[in-house]
Amino acid sequence: MGALDYLSNFCTVTSTRSKRKAMQTVEIKVKMDCDGCERRVKHAVTSMKGVKTVEVNRKQSRVTVSGYVEPNKVLKRVKSTGKKRAEFWPYIDQHLVRYPYASGVYDWRAPKGYVRNVVQAFPASINAPEENMVTLFSDDNVNACSIM
Structure with a gap:
């Protein structure tokens, strides 16, 4: 056992931060009629912290978000764009x-x-x-x- 290992037993640092959120994929069904709707939803979700990729499929009315995000926050952000009937896929x-x-x-x-x-x-x-x-x-x- 080295000196650093011996000293590290006396100095323990506890972090008050929570663990990092798990990487997950959130799929949301939201009706998008035009390019403006699609752009508004994509921009709102892309600007969230922890989002890695956003895929919008207007034909299926589907938005797929991957990243370190909470599903309820993504849904809330989509609803804030004026799409009140948005729901999980x-x-x-x-x-x-x-x-x-x-x-x-x-x-x-x-x-x-x-x-x-x-x-x-x-x-x-x-x-x-x-x-x-x-x-x-x-x-x-x-x-x-x-x-x-």
Whole structure:
């Protein structure tokens, strides 16, 4: 043990600062009609502290922000531009959902290939009864059924 290690045991510095925010991606749905709306939203979010990248997709009405930011602050900043109906991105890819046409999942306002992210779209458990019946007579697993 060196002298510096020995002395460092006596001198402990505690920081009053909080840890740095985690890097995250925030997706927001906001209706943008023209280039001015798009520019105003992009400028408002870009000027925030901790923002690394901002992607605006006017066709999907989607703003994607990456950086060391809090999601609620990003949403609040977007709403401050006059877009009061802004909300977190409520959609997920359609191929990730087991039941895309369940009630409340399919949304005609969703962009192509997306459905609403709700609990009903996913099965209650991994070993659901109907899933067990389907895999019982599977062509992929030849030894699944002893009758065949």
